[in-house]
Amino acid sequence: MSRLVRTALFVSDLAKAKAFYKDLLGLDQIVFEGRFEGEVLGRLIGLKATDKVDACIVKADGPAFGMIGLFQVQGSRPRARKKRGTVSIGEAVLVFYAPKLDLLTERVRAAGWEVVCPPVNLTPRFREMTFYGPDDQLINVIERDHRNA
Incomplete structure (x- = not known):
């Protein structure tokens, strides 16, 4: 695989x-x-x-x-949208790396998207943030340069 x-x-x-x-x-x-x-x-x-x-x-x-x-x-309409503020069985969260979360947070807010959780330390080593994208898709970003991951 x-x-x-x-x-x-x-x-x-x-x-x-x-x-x-x-x-x-x-x-x-x-x-x-x-x-x-x-x-x-x-x-x-x-x-x-x-x-x-x-x-x-x-x-x-x-x-x-x-x-x-x-x-x-x-044509056919897909089923109803997810409920904000929670996750659903079968729902995926898209996870990315980005080197500068504070800058990304500013860009996300300036573009009018909702930041669910600003950068925080989930583990001592990495900061993460979460925000909603189109159709309330949860996007999680880990502060890390993807070229060195």
Whole structure:
């Protein structure tokens, strides 16, 4: 089994999500952008054969691992949103490294996103922070230079 290749996120607004991950978080390489449709899509992820999914897959510089696929369903509507302030069974939290959490916290707030927890020491060695992204996706960031991880 390989390292995790991609996380697939179903979003309500593809353009907003793309701007968030690309512009704010710096996942600025677009691996794929387009539309999926047809019976195979329905079999893969449980949608109707008539549904269409607009998609954008982004990644940071480097190997094709840790990509984020953003998918907006056109047709059937995915189930209800998660409840803020808690986590749900099956919910994923996206975790990244960043070298300067205080700077990132300022950028996140300036862009209008809610910081759930400003930088704190979860362990003596590393500071972490959490904030909400599009569709209340929890984003956790550990203060560490990813080039030295």
